[in-house]
Amino acid sequence: MPNFRLGDTIPNFCAETTQGRINFYEWQGNKWVVLFSHPKDFTPVCTSELSKIAFWEPYFSKRSTKFLAHSCDSLNDHLTWARDIVSYCKYLPKDELPFPIMADEDGHLAKFLDLLDANSDINRTSRPLYIIDPKHELRFSLHYPATTGRSPKEILRILESLQLCDRVPQVETPVDWKLGDKVFVKSEVKDGEVRRMFLKGVRNEYISHRGAIRSIEDYELF
Incomplete structure (x- = not known):
């Protein structure tokens, strides 16, 4: 299992997602990426998180940034849950989730991308989050506990700091x-x-x- 540190290159990978199969490097293009994992579909904190991230997505898109979600759930679960998220969110500009969720039932991506806690069940992550720049370099990493939802506003603040200091x-x-x-x-x-x-x-x-x-x-x- 890799142990990614700031400055490491995130290796390429392929994944089945709610928006089709992706090759990460091709899908990323010249954008920044916020890659984040959640413990389980259909759970309260995860639903609140992804709905709020969906609301904030246009602010990140303006800053040349894509979201890529992950959990160790099936593609069918993701597709069904995505409709729940849209219904819960209510204030999305379009009636769809604006970012893909990667399916990972066997946990191989969770291992490959170092998304698991030390004592984690292979089929459940906590709430890790990476900010990856257009050169595929890991620029920010934070692991939230499963009990604590993330703040898109704080993630945006960090992204803006990284981009400003690059410029x-x-x-x-x-x-x-x-x-x-x-x-x-x-x-x-x-x-x-x-x-x-x-x-x-x-x-x-x-x-x-x-x-x-x-x-x-x-x-x-x-």
């Missing part, structure tokens, strides 16, 4: 940052480079014996 590698995002808030200039970036890059100026918020906290607000992501 402007001289910056990083501080505590509780959200898109539009100030960002910090990395400590290793020289003042001369900062002045050339950020023409509207940089604010020195705090100066210590080891350097300054330099913040900027003149950036755009989308």
Whole structure:
């Protein structure tokens, strides 16, 4: 079983999904992917999660990002449950789930993609989530316990931070940052480079014996 760490390449795989069979690399194309697993179809927390993720999907699509769901359930169960999710959600722009769910009855994908807990039943994951960039690199990983539903709003915040820092590698995002808030200039970036890059100026918020906290607000992501 692999043990993926940030920076690792997620290997290619094929899967049967509610939207047909996919080859992951071909399906991903040049997009970012949020790949996430849930413990079991037809359960309360999972239904609430996927319905809310479906609602937030357009915000991620705007940021060139696809969702790919997984659980160790059958394709028939996924297809039936997807109709339940749409009915529960009520506020989807289209009367369908806007992302595929991978079927994995024997758990081989759960093993291959390192989605299982240490003591997990092979037929049930917890709530792992990966953010994978267009180069298939794992950029973010978080394992929620089965009892705790995920927040699409927080996942979007993380995605926006990753994409911003890719576009402007001289910056990083501080505590509780959200898109539009100030960002910090990395400590290793020289003042001369900062002045050339950020023409509207940089604010020195705090100066210590080891350097300054330099913040900027003149950036755009989308």
